[in-house]
Amino acid sequence: MxxxxxxxxxxxxxxxxxxxxxxxxxxxxxxxxxxxxxxxxxxxxxxxxxxxxxxxxxxxxxxxxxxxxxxxxxxxxxxxxxxxxxxxxxxxxxxxxxxxxxxxxxxxxxxxxxxxxxxxxxxxxxxxxxxxxxxxxxxxxxxxxxxxxxxxxxxDFYGPNIKDTSMLTETVINPLREGKKANWLGSADVKHSxxxxxxxxxxxxxxxxxxxxxxxxxxLPTAGDPPTGKEWIEAIANELGVKPKYRTAPKFVVRLIGLFDSVMSEIVEMYYQYDRDYVFNSTKFEKRFDFAPTPYVEGIRETVKAERN
Missing domain, CATH: 3.40.50.720 (NAD(P)-binding Rossmann-like Domain)
Known part of the structure; x- marks a missing residue:
């Protein structure tokens, strides 16, 4: 058991x-x-x-x-x-x-x-x-x-059918799918695993x-060399067949929105994870178990495919 x-x-x-x-x-x-x-x-x-x-x-x-x-x-x-x-x-x-x-x-x-x-x-x-x-x-x-x-x-995680527990789904996939702009927290020019x-x-x-x-x-196994925020948005938009429109949220904007939104107020202290390269290394697991993490292009494809269904 x-x-x-x-x-x-x-x-x-x-x-x-x-x-x-x-x-x-x-x-x-x-x-x-x-x-x-x-x-x-x-x-x-x-x-x-x-x-x-x-x-x-x-x-x-x-x-x-x-x-x-x-x-x-x-x-x-x-x-x-x-x-x-x-x-x-x-x-x-x-x-x-x-x-x-x-x-x-x-x-x-x-x-x-x-x-x-x-x-x-x-x-x-x-x-x-x-x-x-x-x-x-x-x-x-x-x-x-x-x-x-x-x-x-x-x-941070992403994948098929995880919806409201995935920042990527909530802030990028869903808005783009609905014809809106994606929302990227922090800088879109830094890498994020x-x-x-x-x-x-x-x-x-x-x-x-x-x-x-x-x-x-x-x-846990995570693909290396992650995309920047801009590259995440472009790859997801490409899978959806839409333009990669997006806007970023600087810290002062997050703090301002947090005055009216309890979730955003909780994110303010975590903003440091989105204003610099956030690169996760899983070499120890990959070597021990001879495990190749799913490439980002494939993971994005499967995640977007599930959102369409």
């Missing part, structure tokens, strides 16, 4: 499909879980509740924490440490290995061009501080011998089922 904690998101759903290569028993856990595979076991649970978390992990050999929270600093500060502690406690009690699907918010803003597993942890944002804290909680439990676990980190969700899911399943992958950090 392998269980996905927070199975309702884009990564959780894709991961459920990939895990069928390794196990016939998959448990999907969320507040309102829905089957991905016919044989999936569904458990309704709140990971903020330790009893629910124990129930979700019981009998599983591997748990994948892919949960996402509302993009709100107060929610993150209140909920993420509780969720991580509950998951660590439950996995320890049930002798269950843990795979944590993480992002890169904890990395030093001066080292985003070529991020790898050794990039300095020095979060420049409050959300980054929370991500650093929960990653540290996990690795301290590993170091103390209380847990067998690994961290799988992804860049995106991890292709099908690759991330396949890699996460592989890591979870590889004994010597545990007790370390992995960057």
């Amino acid at each position: 392998q269980t996905i904690l927070g199975a309702g998101g884009a990564v959780g759903r894709a991961l459920a499909k990939e895990l069928t290569e390794f196990t016939g028993e998959i448990r999907l856990v969320s507040r309102s879980p829905e089957k991905v595979n016919p044989s999936d076991q569904l458990v309704s649970a709140d990971l903020l509740n330790l009893s629910d978390t124990r129930k979700s992990v019981a009998g599983a050999s591997v748990a994948y924490l892919t949960a996402g929270l509302r993009y709100d600093l107060d929610v993150w500060q209140e909920s993420w440490p509780k969720i991580m502690q509950n998951v660590i406690t439950a996995c320890n009690e049930h002798d269950c290995k843990l795979v944590f699907f993480d992002n890169i918010y904890m990395y030093d803003e001066n080292y985003l061009d070529g991020m790898d597993e050794e990039t300095p942890v020095n979060p420049p944002s409050k959300k980054g501080e929370i991500r650093a804290r929960i990653a540290r909680m996990l690795m301290e439990a590993v170091d103390a011998g209380e847990l067998t676990a690994l961290i799988a980190r992804s860049a 995106f991890t292709y969700v099908p690759d991330a899911a396949k890699a996460t399943a592989l890591l979870g089922n590889t004994e010597d992958a545990y007790n370390q950090i992995w960057h």
Whole structure:
């Protein structure tokens, strides 16, 4: 039995499909879980509740924490440490290995061009501080011998059928498809990596089922030499058969919009990720598993194709 904690998101759903290569028993856990595979076991649970978390992990050999929270600093500060502690406690009690699907918010803003597993942890944002804290909680439990676990980190992600959880879909694909201008946060002249969700899911399943992958950090496979914002927009427009019209949002504009839009107000402190080259390196994973990430041109084609259907 392998269980996905927070199975309702884009990564959780894709991961459920990939895990069928390794196990016939998959448990999907969320507040309102829905089957991905016919044989999936569904458990309704709140990971903020330790009893629910124990129930979700019981009998599983591997748990994948892919949960996402509302993009709100107060929610993150209140909920993420509780969720991580509950998951660590439950996995320890049930002798269950843990795979944590993480992002890169904890990395030093001066080292985003070529991020790898050794990039300095020095979060420049409050959300980054929370991500650093929960990653540290996990690795301290590993170091103390209380847990067998690994961290799988992804860049911003994109892919077919992930809709409102993908910045690229929301700000570029959907507007262009509707005959509007794309919206690019920050400079359109800097490079920006995106991890292709099908690759991330396949890699996460592989890591979870590889004994010597545990007790370390992995960057999930992501194509190298990413396009600039302008090149992303041009490639997507080309697939859609429309003109690559776009506008950029400088930081002062994001801050102004944030006065009226709660999501944009939360993005202000993360603006540093969009005003410089953001290049994600997954060489460690690629070499260990002989894995070639999906090229951007192919990922864009498949993502746009899914949006048309």
